[in-house]
Amino acid sequence: MLVAPRVHEVTPAPPGRDAELVMVRALMTAGAGGALVLAAGPGEGRSTLLRAAGAMGTASGWTVLETRGYADETGFPYAGLQRLIEPLAHLVPDLPPEWAGAPAEIIAGHEPAAGPLGAGLGTLALLRLAAGRRPVLCLVDDADLLDAASWQQIRLAARRLDHVPVVILATVGVDARGQAASADLPVRRLPALDDEAAQELLIRLVPDLIPDAAAGLLDLAAGHPGALADLAAALTPEQRRGFVPPPTALPADSTVRVRGRAALALLPGPTRLLLLLAASDPGATAGELAEAAAVFAETPAVFVETPAVFAGTPSVGRAGPAAFTAAGNAGLAAFGPAENAGLVEVSAAGVRFAPAVLRTVVCAEAPIAQRHAAHRALARVLARRGLRLRALLHRAAVAPGVDESLARELLEAAEGAPAGQAFAAQRHAADLSGDPAVVSRALLAAARSAMAAGRPRDARPLLRRASQVRGSTAVRARARGLIAEMRVRRAPAESRDVLLEVAAELMTADPAGALDAMLLASEACGRTGEPSRYPMLAHRLAGRLRDGSPATEMAVHQMVGLADLMTGQDDAAFGHLGEVLRLAEHSTHPGALVRAASTGILLGRDDQAARLARKGAALARTAGIVPLIPEALEVAAFAELAAGNYDLATEAALDGVAVARGAGLPELADAHLALLGLLAAFVGDSVNGRARMAAATAGHATGGVRALGDWAEALLDLVAGQPGAAAERLGRIARGGGSMALRVAIAPHLVETTGRGGEDFERWAGRTGQPGWLALRSRCRALTGAEGADDHFREALRWHASAGDSGFVRAHTELLYGRHLRRRRRPAEARDHLRWAVATFHRLDALPWAEQASRELRAAGERIGPVGRAPLTAQQERIAGLVAEGATNREVAQQLHLSPRTIDHHLRNVFARLGVRSRTELARLLAG
DSSP states (O other): OOOOOOOOOOOOOOTTOHHHHHHHHHHHHHSSOEEEEEEOOTTSSHHHHHHHHHHHHHHTTOEEEEEEOOGGGTTSTTHHHHHHHGGGGGGGGGSOHHHHHHHHHHHTTOOOTTHHHHHHHHHHHHHHHHHTTSOEEEEEETGGGSOHHHHHHHHHHHTTOTTSOEEEEEEEOBOTTSOBOOTTSOEEEOOOOOHHHHHHHHHHHOTTOOHHHHHHHHHHHTTOHHHHHHHHHHOOHHHHHTSSOOOSSOOTTOHHHHHHHHHHHTSOHHHHHHHHHHHHOTTOOHHHHHHHHHHHHHOHHHHOSSOOBSSSOTTTOBOOHHHHHHHHHHGGGGGHHHHHTTSEEEETTEEEESSTTHHHHHHHHSOHHHHHHHHHHHHHHHHHTTOHHHHHHHHHHTOOSOOHHHHHHHHHHHTTSOHHHHHHHHHHHHHHOOOHHHHHHHHHHHHHHHHHTTOHHHHHHHHHHHHTSSSOHHHHHHHHHHHHHTTTTTSHHHHHHHHHHHHHHHTTTOHHHHHHHHHHHHHHHHHHTOOTTHHHHHHHHHTTOOOOOHHHHHHHHHHHHHHHHHTTOHHHHHHHHHHHHHHHTTOOOHHHHHHHHHHHHHTTOHHHHHHHHHHHHHHHHHHTOTTHHHHHHHHHHHHHHHTTOHHHHHHHHHHHHHHHHHTTOHHHHHHHHHHHHHHHHHTTOHHHHHHHHHHHTSSSOOHHHHHHHHHHHHHHHHHTTOHHHHHHHHHHIIIIISOHHHHHHTHHHHHHHHSOOOHHHHHHHHHHOOHHHHHHHHHHHHHTTOSOHHHHHHHHHHHHHHTTOOSHHHHHHHHHHHHHHHHTTOHHHHHHHHHHHHHHHHHTTOHHHHHHHHHHHHHTTOOOOOOOOOOOOHHHHHHHHHHHTTOOHHHHHHHHTOOHHHHHHHHHHHHHHHTOOSHHHHHHHHHO
8 A cells, every 4th residue: 555645735936945945856856865954043934945845745746744843742752753654654564573663662652662773773664665665755844843862763764865765854943053953964054035035925925015115125024034924914905005104124023023022132231232233234344333332331321312121121121321331341242142142143344143134123122212322323433434424324314304414415425335325325315305306316316326236126116206206307207217227128129118218308408318318228229129219319319419528429439339230331330339449448437348348249359348348347346336247247258158268158157147146136147047058058068058048037038038048949959960940949039039139149050050041140240350250251151052162161261260269169160161071072171170170079078069070070981989078178177186186166266266156167067077976086086
């Protein structure tokens, strides 16, 4: 008799837990058994994740067994284990007699006579027997609250599950130091949710919540699932729809807040006051906090209007002037009790709360007088240190009402400040001013800074508010333009039309604002391939912009050059765009550099484009313009791809994925994943290519991502010898499924599959004058059936040599020329070209292409064996040698001046090439 799988409700995957579910799925598909402990604090989603894993097991036909730890059962030996194995009671008679006794006694509620070891081995035997009929998934929630005997037996079984399809998933809490009760089993500490995941969870909890109300809730929750659930449950219908402001603190009865309040109540007064200082300024360093505490000690009465109870809880006691004095005298040592309780981690850089939402709780539990006192103390310290903007932010936090002078100071100090600080200052300035002109200017500036800081959710409500301020129509137009800017990737046609309308409205009153809108509209036009009225407006606006500055001159050349390119005036276009690249060499504006880099790709100057894009990324990182960093890396990756530098392109895209994910920019992360999929497809790696494309298109993929997916699949079709399928996909892009630049880029492959479609590419490649693109032009001429195919192929190889190309693109040309010669019964000539292609594809780890070239070489009369593993590249050899010597990925990265992600990528390729599965096997192989 089979055990019926435990029925679980359909449980959607919890947002932000993809990495953990991948780990669980890997354990379940390995077929060899294993265990994983999921560690998290209360309300951080560990039980929800366990339920999702149970639903996965049920859907896969596994036997799902469950148990849970309860604090009041810890004194009953084997109580937790009894619940886990009770559904297997009918299998006990099938066990060998020496193993059957202990499980039977445990299921019956008795302590086993065989003792702890016998109980563990009997349980293991029962699980093995059940797994012989159907894989088994054991779910153990709150394992650290199980009775000691049960947890001991479960751990014993987990360590002996090799080659048995039994997976044990357990959840545990964390101790005062944030460490899990792991008992030497593999542990995954659940991180806080990122912005994207938190927003998804909030939408699930409150589907009718308007976006403007969501922004503040996400800040309050700080990525804590339980806090989000508490906030969602407390929202009134009016708050959900935006008629009433959303909460500014967690509900008083919130589970997260109640637990935080209880933890704070156990701390001495000076410690709580230091925590309040740290919570009042997340960016404060340890030295600044110590100095602020000393300010309290000097003049506590200045900061505390009335003695107050810190948390409204009698057990906490009073924290009046004496406590401030004690905090100041103790300095950073007063943090000790909070550190020992695992509530904070203190370093020279500042204070990190654990969990992060505790910062919200600390502020909410402090009386308003003490919150104001903390801000005033910090303002005094920061002003004394010359940190004007941060000091002004603390003054603004306690401003009683309209303060035009403070609003002006905030706007002045925000100029040139990091985007995050500028956003806070400009938002405060809008709240402190009563002048509609100042308010609208501050709101627009705050929205721009929010976008630059990677916080688009904060920008939207500010823009809507700006559009409602009485006054200039130009303000409303700029607000509409910024909203459209946020949608350029997702809805390029709609954004293009809005931006062009904005440019037309601003052309007379605000030419500089119109220029900004036109530069954004050009990106939208490029993504749609449809210029609309862009060229006409560009030439009209160019006549109004005459301030003479290099930045404006560069932007005007960019705008007019793109307009000319859209209307087929190639000579004029290349002239203007060439000026953009000349001026860009002297620019230090990251946005302008990234636009110039894109222009470099349009002109075929790939090396210059990659260099400008990387410079733009570095400057954006320094300036704190978060979204521009992955945008710049995306352009750099495209430029390196166009130049044939696949390793450099992969490195840029890997960095881009990480930065975009960390900044909560899913569309940019998907774009980089799609690029990685395309790069894998270029070398014929169908597994990685399709996996990355699947990840990129899993959500709401943009048209650009889908077009890259078509290109990647077409490349895989080519290497698989299916030119018809490749032609269909490439034709879809050529008919409007991709941007103007992408349609040019795919042309050589379209010509390869169809023998036609290279007219635009022919004209464009000739304009560039770049040897690499002229080589592809000659190759396309050879493939279109024109007279003199041999001459065109030889010309292509001369251009490749002139460009210094000894990589994949030239190898592809050699393969096509060798195939051409073989089919015309000239095998001896064909073999020279095919040998070169085989060797190069081997060197580049493009084994599917090497196999295709080898088949052609065999057909040309060469006797060769099947394609085997190629030797390592020079880069791979260096990495493999260092790893074999015991270096970590980070140490290798530092030595070779690469990122750890790039090292991880190369190391996976090394393992695949050498057929090893671990660093130990690699070391043995290289040593032997």
